[in-house]
Amino acid sequence: MTTPPLQRIELTGYEIAPPQAFGSLMLFPVIDPQPRADLRLARHVFGPDAGVVALPDNTTYTGYIPHALVVDWRRDGEVVAQHGATMERGRHRDPAARQVAVIDRMVRRTDRTQLRLLPLHTAFEGFLALHFGGPAIAWTEWSRRTRRHGLVERSETVTPGRAVGGLDEALSLFEIHHGQVGVLLFDGAGLLSAFVAAHPDDYRALHRSLIEDFYGDVLLQPAAAAVGGVTLALDPSSVTDLASLEQAVASVRSEWAAQAAVAAAGLINRPVTAQSVYRLSPFRLERFRTALDPAAEAHLGEAIVDGGGRIRYLKTYRLTGAQVRRAALLELLATHEWNLDAVARAGDDTRDDVVRRIENAGFGYLLNPEVLARVR
Amino acid sequence: MVASIDGTGGDRPDDRTRIEALEREDLVLFINACFACTGQRELYGGRYGQQVSVDFLHRYTLGNYRRLYARSLALGLNHFNRAMIVRLLLAAGSPADGEQRAEENALITVTLAELPPQRVHKLFEALARDRVNNRRTRAVMRHYLTEARDPHFDAVKYRRRVLVAARHAHVGFDEETERFLTDPEARRQPGVFEVPLFRAYAESHFAKEALFRLPFSVAEGLAASRGVSQEELLKRGRDRMTAGERLRSQARSQRAGVRLPADLAAAPLTRLATYVCSLDPAERRRRHDELDGALRAAADRTFQRAPSPLGRIAVVADRSWSSAGSFEKRRRPLAVALGCVYLLRRAAAESVVLWAPDLSRPDLEVTARGQTDLATPLLAALRAAPDTVVIVSDGYENAPTGLAGQVAATARDRVAGCSDVAFVHLNPVFDADNLAPRQLGPAVATVGIRQAEDTLALLGFARFAQGTASLAELEAHLAARTRHYITP
Numbered sequence: 111m112t113t114p115p116l117q118r119i120e121l122t123g124y125e126i127a128p129p130q131a132f133g134s135l136m137l138f139p140v141i142d143p144q145p146r147a148d149l150r151l152a153r154h155v156f157g158p159d160a161g162v163v164a165l166p167d168n169t170t171y172t173g174y175i176p177h178a179l180v181v182d183w184r185r186d187g188e189v190v191a192q193h194g195a196t197m198e199r200g201r202h203r204d205p206a207a208r209q210v211a212v213i214d215r216m217v218r219r220t221d222r223t224q225l226r227l228l229p230l231h232t233a234f235e236g237f238l239a240l241h242f243g244g245p246a247i248a249w250t251e252w253s254r255r256t257r258r259h260g261l262v263e264r265s266e267t268v269t270p271g272r273a274v275g276g277l278d279e280a281l282s283l284f285e286i287h288h289g290q291v292g293v294l295l296f297d298g299a300g301l302l303s304a305f306v307a308a309h310p311d312d313y314r315a316l317h318r319s320l321i322e323d324f325y326g327d328v329l330l331q332p333a334a335a336a337v338g339g340v341t342l343a344l345d346p347s348s349v350t351d352l353a354s355l356e357q358a359v360a361s362v363r364s365e366w367a368a369q370a371a372v373a374a375a376g377l378i379n380r381p382v383t384a385q386s387v388y389r390l391s392p393f394r395l396e397r398f399r400t401a402l403d404p405a406a407e408a409h410l411g412e413a414i415v416d417g418g419g420r421i422r423y424l425k426t427y428r429l430t431g432a433q434v435r436r437a438a439l440l441e442l443l444a445t446h447e448w449n450l451d452a453v454a455r456a457g458d459d460t461r462d463d464v465v466r467r468i469e470n471a472g473f474g475y476l477l478n479p480e481v482l483a484r485v486r
Numbered sequence: 487m488v489a490s491i492d493g494t495g496g497d498r499p500d501d502r503t504r505i506e507a508l509e510r511e512d513l514v515l516f517i518n519a520c521f522a523c524t525g526q527r528e529l530y531g532g533r534y535g536q537q538v539s540v541d542f543l544h545r546y547t548l549g550n551y552r553r554l555y556a557r558s559l560a561l562g563l564n565h566f567n568r569a570m571i572v573r574l575l576l577a578a579g580s581p582a583d584g585e586q587r588a589e590e591n592a593l594i595t596v597t598l599a600e601l602p603p604q605r606v607h608k609l610f611e612a613l614a615r616d617r618v619n620n621r622r623t624r625a626v627m628r629h630y631l632t633e634a635r636d637p638h639f640d641a642v643k644y645r646r647r648v649l650v651a652a653r654h655a656h657v658g659f660d661e662e663t664e665r666f667l668t669d670p671e672a673r674r675q676p677g678v679f680e681v682p683l684f685r686a687y688a689e690s691h692f693a694k695e696a697l698f699r700l701p702f703s704v705a706e707g708l709a710a711s712r713g714v715s716q717e718e719l720l721k722r723g724r725d726r727m728t729a730g731e732r733l734r735s736q737a738r739s740q741r742a743g744v745r746l747p748a749d750l751a752a753a754p755l756t757r758l759a760t761y762v763c764s765l766d767p768a769e770r771r772r773r774h775d776e777l778d779g780a781l782r783a784a785a786d787r788t789f790q791r792a793p794s795p796l797g798r799i800a801v802v803a804d805r806s807w808s809s810a811g812s813f814e815k816r817r818r819p820l821a822v823a824l825g826c827v828y829l830l831r832r833a834a835a836e837s838v839v840l841w842a843p844d845l846s847r848p849d850l851e852v853t854a855r856g857q858t859d860l861a862t863p864l865l866a867a868l869r870a871a872p873d874t875v876v877i878v879s880d881g882y883e884n885a886p887t888g889l890a891g892q893v894a895a896t897a898r899d900r901v902a903g904c905s906d907v908a909f910v911h912l913n914p915v916f917d918a919d920n921l922a923p924r925q926l927g928p929a930v931a932t933v934g935i936r937q938a939e940d941t942l943a944l945l946g947f948a949r950f951a952q953g954t955a956s957l958a959e960l961e962a963h964l965a966a967r968t969r970h971y972i973t974p
Contacts, residue, residue, distance in 0.1 A: 127857070127885060128884065128885050128886030128887065129884075129886075130857075130884040131887075139857070283529065283530060283808070285806050285807040285808060285856060285857045285858060285884060285885075286807065286855075286856070286857075287856060287857045287885070288843060288855075288856050288857075342886065343892065344889065344892040344893065344896055346895075346896045346899065346900055349896050349900045349901065350900065350901070350902075351901055351902065352865070352868055352869060352897075352901055352904075355865065355868075355893065355896060355897060355900075355901060356865055358896070359861055359862075359865060359889065359893060362886070362889060363886070366886065
């Protein structure tokens with residue numbers, strides 16, 4: 111049985127509560143009214159070193175990876191105890207193993223129903239590997255190295271949570287709701303990250319770990335407009351007695367989800383390209399990204415989806431404008447089989463402009479020096 | 487805040503009323519801040535911001551309304567602010583007007599007698615540091631150190647600060663006290679002293695027995711160097727403990743395995759509520775009858791001191807996560823809310839209590855958790871058709887923001903039967919940025935609160951905070967409280 115991968119990110123079955131604003135950040139709590147305990151997440155902390163992930167295709171992924179998530183699940187909706195609460199073999203909790211900086215694979219099964227995954231890095235690796243192979247036809251404009259080995263190395267800069275102004279404070283002042291399983295984190299420019307855990311207890315335990323994650327585009331917008339506390343006004347005209355006042359309050363409340371949906375339009379309900387990474391029947395782990403349109407917000411992330419297609423775990427990253435442009439450029443090159451003239455024709459551009467764009471995007475090293483010299 | 491009122495422009499009646507309104511607002515702002523702020527760190531604000539903010543308010547009020555500033559000592563403000571008022575009054579020198587001077591002096595004397603001694607000694611130290619050395623300051627210090635208190639006891643318990651104050655104000659003690667304060671060598675020689683406390687202190691350097699004739703906090707400091715274990719210290723020192731020391735040593739005595747029955751029956755309401763909130767919910771459930779009885783008794787004692795019965799009261803008490811307070815004021819907002827609940831239950835003819843978020847257990851098992859949704863319990867409170875709705879909350883409403891104030895305003899304006907309901911918001915947290923406790927909207931009168939004991943007096947003050955009373959009424963209120971305060 112193969113279920114199709116995610117088409118769009120939908121938060122069906124979840125309720126979105128009124129936001130809490132702290133300076134330039136705003137957090138919308140995501141609440142699961144009927145939490146189930148057949149999928150649980152826990153945190154696994156690595157040492158302070160940068161992590162190197164050995165990938166199956168002989169490439170390596172290097173980054174600061176402070177922690178991993180441990181996923182426990184059951185097939186038939188049985189209850190899983192919170193990680194650490196059960197007696198278990200010491201394999202994945204071996205203290206010596208934590209010293210090792212080389213991590214084997216992004217997602218790795220550590221037990222029959224247990225999985226270790228590196229949050230966000232799983233999704234980000236897919237992004238970095240985009241069109242990693244390079245040109246299939248040996249166009250002479252590309253350097254010899256590019257023609258032989260493809261992109262060879264590819265790096266992007268992200269912002270650690272601690273450098274996001276006010277995030278630490280916002281997380282510590284945030285009041286976690288009863289039944290809260292996730293959060294939509296906004297800054298002045300829109301949705302910064304969405305995080306949904308599988309169970310309220312897991313969320314409570316993982317709430318502060320959001321500071322260990324990485325985020326996009328925040329350092330570049332220090333003067334991002336402060337998000338004021340959104341207030342919805344109660345309409346007094348319909349109120350005559352207590353019952354109608356209660357109704358008016360209820361209608362104010364029901365508007366929050368709509369507010370959040372508008373604010374998060376860059377991700378929620380937008381079509382995504384998803385790819386299945388791991389099957390943990392009946393669940394599956396997928397990584398996804400929205401379309402790479404430089405004019406719109408672009409997000410990537412990973413999700414665990416249950417058999418019914420409902421998202422049970424979600425973690426997203428908003429790509430910075432430069433990252434989107436770079437990725438869009440790679441995609442454009444790939445669709446035209448890395449032929450500069452074809453790209454120029456498609457974009458109604460001159461060939462020199464295309465070369466300049468490639469250089470400005472930081473991919474100048476892929477081209478032959480003479481090609482670059484001509485446009486300078 | 488009156489920033490630039492032109493002194494000559496007050497002739498026209500319009501200006502007169504405007505200035506009056508501004509003066510009233512200034513005073514209410516100041517008094518409100520003084521009920522809540524203690525210069526300590528809050529959950530939402532740092533310590534420095536709190537201190538700068540309240541310091542500014544004090545200096546501003548002293549500069550513009552000196553007589554009323556002094557009289558606010560009679561309002562039952564918290565200790566921190568009363569000490570600060572005394573400090574600034576002494577630093578400003580005596581007023582020229584004889585009558586005003588006499589009133590101020592009486593206010594200062596009564597206040598110092600009411601403040602806990604450690605606060606007064608700290609105040610004197612601050613005066614010495616600021617080099618405030620006018621005649622009145624010296625006289626106040628001399629009177630306090632030699633007459634108002636037992637100089638021997640204070641010399642042992644607050645030695646360093648007493649010495650600083652005595653040197654600063656040229657206070658003369660008897661020969662032995664002076665020797666004890668100034669001569670470190672003599673303090674280790676038992677033969678030098680006749681006074682039993684001084685002798686005990688000197689002996690305690692050599693004999694463990696002498697340790698237990700000293701004030702407990704002094705013995706506590708010396709215990710480790712004398713090789714006295716925690717267990718022995720608590721067991722033998724328990725008779726010398728003050729009530730506060732006893733209450734704060736509860737957890738420690740349990741760890742050391744010493745039975746130290748806390749005198750719950752005598753503890754003040756807020757102290758008791760803080761103690762209850764510090765216990766594990768399971769333990770609270772186990773000791774429910776004992777703790778509940780003690781809280782009821784404390785509430786009753788508080789009520790009997792100034793009995794002002796209330797009618798139908800609905801209490802909305804905030805127990806969201808932010809009521810956990812800060813490192814310096816741990817669980818303070820929660821404890822204040824719990825104390826208020828017990829006191830209002832005692833004082834009201836009929837009462838209904840609603841926690842936010844909902845608490846399905848007895849009141850005393852309350853914990854700080856969850857979001858701040860005040861609108862839902864407020865609606866439920868209105869269903870009970872109360873005369874007064876008392877909201878105890880830090881004012882950081884977030885589920886959603888600002889809805890409670892709108893509900894209160896709409897109910898009062900449009901719902902039949904709710905037009906006479908008074909909404910009072912008691913706020914245990916001072917918001918440094920706004921120079922006032924955070925408010926819930928114009929329909930709700932916000933008053934700062936530091937101790938649950940003040941609840942009933944604050945409900946009386948709420949009409950000033952609301953702005954319904956005039957400046958003349960506020961001045962009359964202050965004058966009356968002052969007369970009552972300084973009459974022996």
